Amino acid sequence: MNTANILLIERGLVKLIKNPSAPIMGFGMSLFFLLVYNAGIGGIGSMEAFGAGGYLSFVFPITIISLAMGSSAGAGQTLNADMQSGYFKRLYLSPAPRWILVVAPMLADTISSMAFTILLIAIGATFGVSFQFGLLSVLGILLLSFLWSLTLCGFSAGIMLRTGQYQSAAIVTNAVFPLLFLSTTFLPRELITAKWLLAISWGNPVTYILEGNRFLLAGTSSASFFYIGLLIFSITSVVSVTFALRSAKKIKV
Amino acid sequence: MIAEIQIQELFKKYPKGTEALKGVSLEIQKGQFFTLLGPNGAGKSTLVQILTTLINKDSGSFSIAGLNPEANQSRIQKMIGVASQDNEIDPTEKVENLLVFQCRLFGLTKPEASKRANELTQLFELDKERSKKAGALSGGNKRRLHCALALVHRPRILFLDEPTVGMDPVARANFWEVITQLNTQEPVTVFLTTQYLDEADKHATEMALIIAGEIKYSGTIIGFKKMVNPNGVMSLDDSYLQFVKTVSNPETSKN
Structure with missing residues (x-):
């Protein structure tokens, strides 16, 4: 990667460190979910369907998913600030490739989300979340989380660029939020009684990241969920980055 | 010999129908x-x-x-410096950091970038x-910083789009001293x-x-003044006003 690209990604990260409200909110929301769900309904974790990892390992993936959602709500804040101040034009007139001007802040958002995911995994491990393949499980979770985060950040930044309003980045979070409740979020598939919910959960991409993570954690799901999840979110990552780059062409410098 | 900037039959029409450039x-x-x-x-700004x-x-x-800028965008950016009407600065960054970062974007190493940032802060009297x-920063100092950022990479061509708007007389004089020095000594095309x-x-x-997207005169400033008023000596300001009046409303100006 050339120096200008690295410099722009570094700049995006420094901006996030100076103004960390979005990732910290995402992290706080995730910890809150973990605490509340485990405290409120953790007692059912002794049922066989939850496996040896108990309810904590079962509910842990939801915290990872919500972390990326919280971070993506702030995606593009650096890009937006640069456009508002006119500094984006200064960067646009530099020899740096123009695509990196859009991709760098998105990558910074994703890297920040990954850093908080690692912190969350460490907290989870401390409190007894099980990782059935050890370090490989952690790497697998990080890979899924990276693709999921990049997907959300790409769409958020793209929408923000098209509307020209920073607040509109939250549209993606709001749109994805109902998908969390139309999946196997709180209970395993075999304990869900409503057939319509089961049918919807099959078509819901969130199911594959949830179950893929559960395969890596307590092994309560099959490996196929992990592989399908990787495929789905690799495709959505490419689509979202393409969407963001196409949206960038609509910027008036 | 190929001109430094060569423009041929350039047309531009905006989506709302305004014809900004007509050949x-x-x-x-x-x-x-x-x-x-x-x-x-x-x-002007469209061009x-x-x-x-x-x-x-x-x-x-x-x-x-x-070079064709559309096919050599990155190479062209290394050759040109642009100071436009608006201040293109990141208000949350320190002056020195902005200059060093801009230098680094143009490929300077860290020590080179720091040295160049020093030179520019001195040149534009931004040391303090x-x-x-x-x-x-004050309005005038923001303009100075904006112009300094355009010069980090020692461009061979400078595009200055109304660069002194908002500068006080001292800042303007200082700015022109820098630019004329670059033009005469380097020599940078302005x-x-x-x-x-x-x-x-x-x-x-x-x-x-x-005027209205068409070039009405092209040549030396002295030549323009002579063309407008062959018998007398007029400032560029007066010559310009007289010429624009004639072109905009030929009937009135005859009377």
């Missing part, structure tokens, strides 16, 4: 101090934006230092402001658009006059 052709030689004059909305690859032309062709955030005709008259030698 503009110009040649600016290496080392010239050129000024593009014209009333508001004449197409600068096309030449600096900020927007696309509809048709026609142009080259910068013999270097650790201040750009957003906390492409200036301005509404301050006294500045154009004092510093530029070549000019073009654009």
Whole structure:
């Protein structure tokens, strides 16, 4: 990667460190979910369907998913600030490739989300979340989380660029939020009684990241969920980055 | 010899139907101090934006230092420096950091970037402001920083689009001292658009006059003054006003 690209990604990260409200909110929301769900309904974790990892390992993936959602709500804040101040034009007139001007802040958002995911995994491990393949499980979770985060950040930044309003980045979070409740979020598939919910959960991409993570954690799901999840979110990552780059062409410098 | 900036039959129409450029052709030689004059909305900024690859032309062709900017965007950016009407600065960053970062974007190493940032803060008298955030600077100092950022990479061609708007007389004098020095010593080719005709008259030698997207005159400033008033001596300001009046309303000016 050339120096200008690295410099722009570094700049995006420094901006996030100076103004960390979005990732910290995402992290706080995730910890809150973990605490509340485990405290409120953790007692059912002794049922066989939850496996040896108990309810904590079962509910842990939801915290990872919500972390990326919280971070993506702030995606593009650096890009937006640069456009508002006119500094984006200064960067646009530099020899740096123009695509990196859009991709760098998105990558910074994703890297920040990954850093908080690692912190969350460490907290989870401390409190007894099980990782059935050890370090490989952690790497697998990080890979899924990276693709999921990049997907959300790409769409958020793209929408923000098209509307020209920073607040509109939250549209993606709001749109994805109902998908969390139309999946196997709180209970395993075999304990869900409503057939319509089961049918919807099959078509819901969130199911594959949830179950893929559960395969890596307590092994309560099959490996196929992990592989399908990787495929789905690799495709959505490419689509979202393409969407963001196409949206960038609509910027008036 | 190929001109430093060569423009042939450039057309640009905006989506709402405004024809900003109607077949503009110009040649600016290496080392010239050129000024593009014209009333508001004449197409000056549009032409600068096309030449600096900020927007696309509809048709026609142009080259910068013999290169097609549309196919050599990165190389062209290393050759040109642009100071436009608006301050393109990150208000949350310190002056020194902004200059060093800009230098690094143009490929300078860290020590080179620090050295160049020092030179520029001295040149634009921003020494005392270097650790201040750009957003906390006075209007004049923001303009100085904006112009300094355009020079980090020692460009061979400078596009100055109304660069002294908002500068006090001392800052303006200092700015022109820097630019004329670059033009005479380096020699940097200067492409200036301005509404301050006294500045154009004092510093530029070549000019073009654009009205409603069409070039009405192209040549030396002395030649323009002679063309407007062959018998007397008029300032560029007066010559410009008389010429624009004639072109805009030929019947009235005859009377």
